[in-house]
Amino acid sequence: MTDNQTIQPAPLDVRPVKRPIWQRISVVWLVPVLALVVSLGVAYSSYANQGTLIEISFENASGVTADETVIKYRDVTVGRVEKVEFAEGLTDVLVHVRVDKTVAPYLDDDAQFWVVRPDVSVRGITGLDTVLGGVYIDGSWDTEADVAQYEFVGLESPPQTRVGQRGTVVSLRASDGSALSQGAPILHKGITVGNLGTPQLSFNGNDVIVDAFIQSPYDQRITSNTRFWDTSGFSLRLGAGGVSLDVNSIASLIEGGIAFDTVVSGGAPVRDSQVFDLFFDEGTARSSLFSSPTQNAEVLNIDVLFDSSVRGLSAGSEVRFQGIRIGTVTDLSAFVVTDQQEQAVRLRTNLAIEPSRLGLGPDATPEDALAFLDGLVADGLRARMITGNILSGSLQVELVQVATAPPAVLTRDADGKGIIPTTKSEITDVAATAEDVLERINDLPIEELMSGAISMMDSFERLANDEDLRAVPSSVSALLDEARNLVGGEDIQAVPADLRAAVSEMRDTIAGLNTVITGANDAEIVQSLAATIETANTAVANIEEATRNLPAITARIEDLTDKLFAIEIEGMVDAATQTLNSIDVLIGSDATADLPASLSAALDEVRLFLSEVRAGGAIENVNSALASASAAAQAVETSVEGLPALSARASRLVSETEAVIQSYGERSRFSAETLGTLRDIQSAADAVTNLARTIQRNPSSLLTGR
Amino acid sequence: MAGSGTASPLITAREAGLVACQRCGRVHDRATAVCVRCGGGLRSRDDTSTQRVWAWLIAGIIAFIPANIYPMLLTNTLVEHSESTIIEGVFELIHHGSFGIATIVFVASIVIPLGKFMAVAYLAISVQRRSALNQHQRHRLFEVVEFIGRWSMIDVFVVAILSALVQLDSLATINPGIAAFSFALSVVFTMLSAQSFDARLIWDADRKSPQ
Ligand SMILES: [Zn+2]
Numbered sequence: 001m002t003d004n005q006t007i008q009p010a011p012l013d014v015r016p017v018k019r020p021i022w023q024r025i026s027v028v029w030l031v032p033v034l035a036l037v038v039s040l041g042v043a044y045s046s047y048a049n050q051g052t053l054i055e056i057s058f059e060n061a062s063g064v065t066a067d068e069t070v071i072k073y074r075d076v077t078v079g080r081v082e083k084v085e086f087a088e089g090l091t092d093v094l095v096h097v098r099v100d101k102t103v104a105p106y107l108d109d110d111a112q113f114w115v116v117r118p119d120v121s122v123r124g125i126t127g128l129d130t131v132l133g134g135v136y137i138d139g140s141w142d143t144e145a146d147v148a149q150y151e152f153v154g155l156e157s158p159p160q161t162r163v164g165q166r167g168t169v170v171s172l173r174a175s176d177g178s179a180l181s182q183g184a185p186i187l188h189k190g191i192t193v194g195n196l197g198t199p200q201l202s203f204n205g206n207d208v209i210v211d212a213f214i215q216s217p218y219d220q221r222i223t224s225n226t227r228f229w230d231t232s233g234f235s236l237r238l239g240a241g242g243v244s245l246d247v248n249s250i251a252s253l254i255e256g257g258i259a260f261d262t263v264v265s266g267g268a269p270v271r272d273s274q275v276f277d278l279f280f281d282e283g284t285a286r287s288s289l290f291s292s293p294t295q296n297a298e299v300l301n302i303d304v305l306f307d308s309s310v311r312g313l314s315a316g317s318e319v320r321f322q323g324i325r326i327g328t329v330t331d332l333s334a335f336v337v338t339d340q341q342e343q344a345v346r347l348r349t350n351l352a353i354e355p356s357r358l359g360l361g362p363d364a365t366p367e368d369a370l371a372f373l374d375g376l377v378a379d380g381l382r383a384r385m386i387t388g389n390i391l392s393g394s395l396q397v398e399l400v401q402v403a404t405a406p407p408a409v410l411t412r413d414a415d416g417k418g419i420i421p422t423t424k425s426e427i428t429d430v431a432a433t434a435e436d437v438l439e440r441i442n443d444l445p446i447e448e449l450m451s452g453a454i455s456m457m458d459s460f461e462r463l464a465n466d467e468d469l470r471a472v473p474s475s476v477s478a479l480l481d482e483a484r485n486l487v488g489g490e491d492i493q494a495v496p497a498d499l500r501a502a503v504s505e506m507r508d509t510i511a512g513l514n515t516v517i518t519g520a521n522d523a524e525i526v527q528s529l530a531a532t533i534e535t536a537n538t539a540v541a542n543i544e545e546a547t548r549n550l551p552a553i554t555a556r557i558e559d560l561t562d563k564l565f566a567i568e569i570e571g572m573v574d575a576a577t578q579t580l581n582s583i584d585v586l587i588g589s590d591a592t593a594d595l596p597a598s599l600s601a602a603l604d605e606v607r608l609f610l611s612e613v614r615a616g617g618a619i620e621n622v623n624s625a626l627a628s629a630s631a632a633a634q635a636v637e638t639s640v641e642g643l644p645a646l647s648a649r650a651s652r653l654v655s656e657t658e659a660v661i662q663s664y665g666e667r668s669r670f671s672a673e674t675l676g677t678l679r680d681i682q683s684a685a686d687a688v689t690n691l692a693r694t695i696q697r698n699p700s701s702l703l704t705g706r
Numbered sequence: 707m708a709g710s711g712t713a714s715p716l717i718t719a720r721e722a723g724l725v726a727c728q729r730c731g732r733v734h735d736r737a738t739a740v741c742v743r744c745g746g747g748l749r750s751r752d753d754t755s756t757q758r759v760w761a762w763l764i765a766g767i768i769a770f771i772p773a774n775i776y777p778m779l780l781t782n783t784l785v786e787h788s789e790s791t792i793i794e795g796v797f798e799l800i801h802h803g804s805f806g807i808a809t810i811v812f813v814a815s816i817v818i819p820l821g822k823f824m825a826v827a828y829l830a831i832s833v834q835r836r837s838a839l840n841q842h843q844r845h846r847l848f849e850v851v852e853f854i855g856r857w858s859m860i861d862v863f864v865v866a867i868l869s870a871l872v873q874l875d876s877l878a879t880i881n882p883g884i885a886a887f888s889f890a891l892s893v894v895f896t897m898l899s900a901q902s903f904d905a906r907l908i909w910d911a912d913r914k915s916p917q
Binding site: 024025026028029030031032034035036039042043067068070134 | 753754758761762769771772786789888891895902
């Protein structure tokens with residue numbers, strides 16, 4: 001309106017020129033196009049260069065953070081965690097990792113992943129960088145690209161061996177895993193040549209199994225003759241050579257270690273995961289060289305039911321057969337058996353017996369071993385507990401042939417498990433041994449001997465003091481004298497002469513008669529005949545006279561004989577015989593006869609016990625053992641104190657008795673026997689005296705055995 | 707506004723058959739092609755202006771996308787490695803309780819660019835169609851956009867300064883991410899877009915529409 005008023009000229013016909021479209025379009029349009037292209041290019045390249053997404057499942061992914069935790073391969077970062085989440089059911093943690101494209105093809109089935117965390121051990125400190133930088137996932141895989149994989153199961157701990165690391169893995173079986181720790185070194189001649197994996201319980205729970213990795217080329221040293229033993233800690237040995245202290249590396253001291261050696265050549269090469277026994281110490285390991293260390297063969301599990309305490313027996317205790325270790329005790333348990341309404345506790349001891357050690361060959365099966373034992377049990381094989389170590393009181397199970405055993409068979413329980421019958425156990429522990437010694441000493445029939453000796457001496461004294469017995473010699477000699485007198489008497493002496501004279505007179509008479517008869521008709525004959533008859537008459541009269549005296553002599557002899565009988569020689573002989581018998585009984589009694597033997601047995605026992613104590617070398621027990629031993633010695637001393645007096649008395653008695661017996665004459669059987677008996681007594685008494693003197697003079701001889 | 711209520715309406719130079727030098731401001735006759743004072747080219751209206759505005763604007767928007775997707779700062783310290791986009795940085799600041807700084811960053815890096823995009827786009831559209839705002843208001847809007855444009859580079863400056871300062875090798879390093887570059891481009895493009903805008907077109911649009 002106002003415009004029209006001011007602007008007069010007619011509106012100009014301004015007609016814009018139609019320029020071609022490429023002229024009308026601004027060059028600036030290139031900018032957004034360029035920007036778009038660049039943006040798309042960047043987007044594509046970042047998408048194209050994006051790594052491959054893999055998924056690793058861990059049980060424990062502590063410290064793993066999305067976008068921060070990286071994954072490293074040989075210490076080079078090759079990826080980054082994108083997401084951490086739980087698997088379905090919250091069982092595992094799924095870690096999604098974006099790994100570089102260049103690396104992804106190599107992630108195949110041999111790839112291992114584990115989370116590296118700081119680890120401080122005696123071997124050193126590892127993963128220190130993770131203290132500040134947080135944990136990272138370490139990976140290990142070989143350099144060959146097989147079939148690529150996108151899902152992996154992560155390890156909970158760094159693998160024992162890196163992929164590509166060469167060596168041999170064997171399994172070690174130990175009864176106790178307390179000395180084993182993961183990563184502990186394996187030493188060979190003091191050089192670390194490998195390490196241990198994580199100890200794990202074996203499937204049956206009886207053993208601890210740990211994998212041992214031995215690096216190449218040291219693994220060539222391992223054959224079936226190789227023995228592994230535990231070197232953890234140190235060993236202190238007291239021996240004739242003094243004290244020897246064995247300490248391995250400090251690392252193995254603290255976290256345990258394993259050493260191995262192959263002494264005997266010619267073993268078979270090992271295969272991977274071969275099982276070896278882990279021995280408690282080097283000595284055991286070496287001494288086991290002549291039995292097979294690989295016990296892949298099954299063991300025979302068999303039970304023994306002990307009804308006495310199994311204190312001292314433990315899992316791992318040895319089972320011996322004829323002195324050879326054939327297995328171990330694997331389990332101890334108590335259970336109640338009901339037997340005719342009576343409940344009794346039995347102690348079930350499970351033995352793991354290695355069939356190959358029974359001499360049944362390396363391929364023997366448990367069934368073979370059971371059949372073998374079946375036969376042995378029928379022949380008297382029994383199980384018993386014996387002392388393994390006298391100082392520790394540990395026990396072993398021993399299978400022994402007992403000839404006198406009541407018949408028994410190898411029974412089977414409900415599960416078909418064999419049960420070996422038992423026999424009386426032979427357990428000697430220190431206390432028991434000392435007690436046993438004391439008991440033996442106490443049981444020595446010293447009292448009995450003394451009382452026997454005393455009663456014998458009493459009877460001897462009684463015998464010696466017996467009036468009758470005393471009277472014997474005098475009365476006997478009186479009798480003999482009388483007899484001698486009688487015989488030597490003039491009357492008796494005269495009798496023969498008288499008789500001789502009478503006979504010669506008679507002979508003369510008869511001769512005279514003969515002369516008379518031959519001279520016949522002589523007057524003188526009659527005269528001489530009459531004279532002869534006269535003489536004969538005289539002779540007869542003489543004879544008569546002599547004969548008249550004979551009855552008196554006879555009577556006197558009879559009298560004398562009567563007197564002889566009256567001496568009661570029978571009673572005396574009886575008494576003497578009785579004494580003799582009682583002496584015989586005393587001397588012949590086992591107790592007396594055994595006295596020196598049992599004393600020396602007791603001493604032997606003491607000596608054995610002491611040698612065990614000495615050999616055992618456990619200082620702390622020696623004192624108590626000494627104390628008990630000197631108590632034993634004291635007891636011996638006390639009990640033998642009376643011996644000198646006794647023996648003195650015995651000697652006195654013996655000499656007295658001897659004197660008495662002497663008077664009976666040396667030749668009689670009675671006196672010979674009596675004297676022999678007395679000499680025996682004397683020597684016994686002397687032995688006792690000597691013992692008593694020895695003990696009194698040197699009580700320590702009981703201890704030293706010298 | 708003062709302009710809208712005046713009884714005597716203003717006329718444009720174009721309506722007066724004149725053309726002003728955009729560089730030195732001298733007024734010439736419409737037919738004059740070159741400024742007699744400074745020698746600059748004279749055009750009553752820039753035909754390609756709207757085109758260029760849109761072109762730069764689209765380029766700016768395109769650049770703005772990676773600026774928000776990709777990380778702005780790459781922070782490597784001994785302890786951690788972190789990348790954060792602009793919006794993550796804002797949330798992180800909020801998380802740490804720095805609401806003031808969070809607001810500044812948010813406004814400078816998100817609100818202003820977006821506002822600029824919208825403002826420029828609005829202006830570009832408004833010269834072709836009718837607008838709710840009158841020409842004066844739109845002029846003022848244009849001025850605000852032009853003025854404020856440079857301040858949206860604050861984030862880029864922060865990144866540049868930090869990247870330059872914090873290069874302590876393994877201990878701590880801060881590097882600009884792709885987003886920093888894209889964001890700077892986006893800001894530049896938007897500024898160019900705003901500059902390409904021929905504000906005189908605002909008048910023409912007003913003139914056209916009532917007729
Ligand atoms: Zn000019």
